[in-house]
Amino acid sequence: MPRLEAVKTAFERDELAERELLEEMVSYSKKTTGVVHTVFISPKGFTRHAPRIKVAIDPKDSCDPRCETATIAIHDGDVVDGKVPIKLLKQVREFIELNRQVLLDYWDYRINTEQLQERLKSIAKRP
Secondary structure, three states: OHHHHHHHHHHHHHHHHHHHHHOOOOEEEHHHHHOOOOOOOOOOOHHHHHHHEEEEEEEEOOOOOOEEEEEOOOOOOOOOOOOOOOHHHHHHHHHHHHHHHHHHHHOOOOOOOOHHHOOOOOOOOOO
């Protein structure tokens, strides 16, 4: 795989950054998030897009971020890529709302993965 500096076009750089980001992505199940599908969270890496998370679509309990996923923006909960059933999107948006600051802290490398897990709040425990 070519190094990021050697890639010539912006598209190629973005594609490489996304692939490299898969290696930094952590996955959390319903037990941690309260969301019925696996949630994937990553730091920014070399990407140029706004902060976002991914959610497993098929299979819904996959720990592999290369499975079918949908991408959701952290700042407004909009679907950036993929298709998300309405009920699942509502859960993901609730999770983002409850955890926005910790998600942004992780995105910006202000906390590590251990701190992320400690600070994440489950929507299942919400009053």
